[in-house]
Amino acid sequence: MRKEPRQARSRATVETVIQAGARILGNEGWAGFTTNKVADLAGVSIGSLYQYFPDKLSLVDAIRRRHLEDCLAVMRKSKADGLSPVQFVANLVHAMVDAHSIYPGLHRVLLDEAPSSDDYRNPNSEFEIEYLNYYAEAVGAYRNRLPNGADHTAALIISDAIDGVIHNAARRGMLTDSTMQSELVRLVSLYLADAGDEATA
Incomplete structure (x- = not known):
């Protein structure tokens, strides 16, 4: 700005x-x-x-930042405390779908058409660090420990699964597809419910 x-x-x-x-x-x-x-x-x-x-590039960057802030707001409110993995993931997926449904066509344009700055593509940005930390905290909570390196790897996988499916659903006009949402919940909750023995081996 x-x-x-x-x-x-x-x-x-x-x-x-x-x-x-x-x-x-x-x-x-x-x-x-x-x-x-x-x-x-x-x-x-x-x-x-x-x-x-x-210029319009700076405005697009602001629109992207607003979307990232909306996603962070979802993560800040999504707590695993007292919830089964299925309940936690269902709440998270539905909230993320809602965040992407405000302007459904926007995300296809942001992903496929509009130029993006280096900051947006930075895998070590402040946003990425905070965003993935929330996932890692949830993984650690279900494994009854503070998040460790394996939990951060699991967080990356869960984040990529949720973001990838929701972004592609936005591209295809399928954000409101209940089957897509339920299958995504099933996929991620089964992974999250795993005790993580393989990850720590």
């Missing part, structure tokens, strides 16, 4: 622009995505948009 919004009115403007950008990107794809269309839908002048986003 060109500058950080500090006042409530400025933050509201930025939020409106990001939401408008996500809607247009999801509906019209990268080819139809322009700052003029975003400003028009957001009800702000193009000058106001450029105060915060110097």
Whole structure:
């Protein structure tokens, strides 16, 4: 972003622009995505948009960051305490599907069409570290220990399984497919319920 919004009115403007950008990107794809269309839908002048986003690439980065923040919010709320693996994974999968369903077409565009920055592709980014740590904590909880190296590997596998299936479902327009969701829950919960003897051998 060109500058950080500090006042409530400025933050509201930025939020409106990001939401408008996500809607247009999801509906019209990268080819139809322009700052003029975003400003028009957001009800702000193009000058106001450029105060915060110097070009459409910076706006796409902001839309990506908002999606990653939504995913982190899901993980922060998803606790394994007192839940069976099936219950925990079902809650997690359904919440992740909801996060990807706000603008269903958006994720196909973000994954397949829109350019991305190096930060987004960084496997050691702050987002990746925090995101995977939540999965590792859940794995450790079901193995009755603090997360160790094997649990972090399991967390990576679980994360890739959930993200991969949900992202491909978004590409195919299948996010609301109940069979897809139930099969994903079955796959991950069976893996998570494993005592992990093989992982620690």
